[in-house]
Amino acid sequence: MREHPGSLGPPTTNDAGQQGHLIHLSPPDVGPLEESYLISALRSGWVAPAGPDLTAFEREMAERLGVPGAVALSSGTAALHLALLALGVGPGHVVVVPTLTFVATANAVAYTGARPVFIDCDPVTGNIDVSLLPDLLRQIEQAGKPVGAVLPVDIFGTCADYTALLPICEAAGVPVVEDAAEALGAAHNGRAAGTFGAAAALSFNGNKIITTSGGGMLLSHDTTLVERVRFLSTQARLPVPHYEHPEVGYNYRLSNLLAAVGRAQLRRLDQMVSRRRQLRELYAKLFAAVPGVRLLADTDDAANCWLTCLVVDPEQAGWHAAELAAHLAGLGIETRPIWKPIHLQPAYLGSAGLLTGSAQRLFETGLALPSGSALTDGQRGMVLETINAFLAARV
Structure with a gap:
């Protein structure tokens, strides 16, 4: 049997011996344009996590969404992790996380040593129930726990209600990190997903709106935060001839080849x-x-x-x-x-x-x-x- 065009792999057989899925939930949508960009990148010799396609992908995404800075990374999870670190989130902090989300949202909090505190959803949209947020922030404050961030998720491609959410967080002095992993191309009140809060994260996993096979991106209006994330994502290496690392960093950079695929996807x-x-x-x-x-x-x-x-x-x-x-x-x-x-x-x-x-x-x-x-x-x-x-x- 032929493989489904754009599927994540050939048809599989389950434990009962039945044929696997022929029509997938959200298969990658790739074709000749992506192939041409990838071949061009291969022939350029830039195959490592650096190169002109990587720089161009960041610039083109930032221009598309109207933010000054972007960092292409190995996953949306990496983008969330580094955004939280750049905001100073760490052990002793709690981070408000919607309970209706993929586990990566909570895992990114756990990576920092902070603890997620969960908030329920609006039953109509599935997004964070903003009406619960003031009470939850008060409860956390009364418990004497510092809130490192609120991490709303734009669930299934529908933006959270940032009109209501952002003023609540601003009044409480709590930064917002937008998990827009599922929402590239969506908007809230005319403003693009991925542009809310102190920073935002996109995902380019195989099943997302656009894909680089695996990958993600951090976006922010704060160029200082963007450069901090870029530094951390390259093993915190200083720009000197020898390898100099003043702190613990991460191997989170997207490769130039995958960025080339992302550039083609963004055009479509x-x-x-x-x-x-x-x-x-x-x-x-x-x-x-x-x-x-x-x-x-x-x-x-x-x-x-x-x-x-x-x-x-x-x-x-x-x-x-x-x-x-x-x-x-x-x-x-x-x-x-x-x-x-x-x-x-x-x-x-x-x-x-x-x-x-x-x-x-x-x-x-x-x-x-x-x-x-x-x-x-x-x-x-x-x-x-x-x-x-x-x-x-x-x-």
Whole structure:
């Protein structure tokens, strides 16, 4: 069987001997343009974590988003880690982290020696519930713990409510680090994701809006912070002929070859976001008349629609999200539950936080559907027809 174009690998076989996914959730969208940029970079001889494509990728992303500085790194996690370090976050600090996110958001805090304190989500958008933030910051202050940062996540490509969040943090004297790993191409009130707070992090993992296979980027309006991160990301090496390292640094720099792929992807960003938005609109029409079913953050027209997520009320719908997932999986179509809340992950059980149960309910009732820009019209049609058949059988 042929490999799915743009897939993360060849079809696999699960423990039951069944064929693996033929239609993936969010496969990388790469083609001739990326190939030409990569070949050009290879032929230039710049294959190490330095070179003209790396410098150009940083400049082009910064110009695209309207920030003065950017540092291309090995992952979005690395960007979060170094942003926190550059802000002085370390042992003894706590950092406010949404519980509905990928574990890397909390792990980056743990790398610094600080401790994450979790906050629940807005059930409509899945983003940080800003209404809980003042109370949580007061509780932390009363406990005598210094807050190193608040780390909102632009979940599934929808920006957090920065209009409400930033003034709260400013009044409390707490810096904001924006986890925009999933949100390149999205916006909030006309301002691009990745431009809020003291610093922001993007991810270019294989399943993101644009990919460098693996990679990420730190963005900031603070050029001093940008240069501090750049220094730390290159093993804290001083610019002298011999190797001189005044402090512990990190091997976090993106390679020039991967940056070349990123430059090509950035040129196609608008097209790829448009494809994802079109698919979300098709899902919205399909489920519009289905009782008990809604799309997460369905009123956000500025989202990049990285993943379109359903939320299912089984009492109204007459079926569970997991049943739809199983039906699609039977035909080789990949789905995924909404993020499992971090406070429920074994690594973070018992962590402090302000929790309402919203994130856990979304985890139990939500489902991310195939959303990739690389999906062909035929693959889109197959997904929609398969869902239609599932719904028809339950009328």
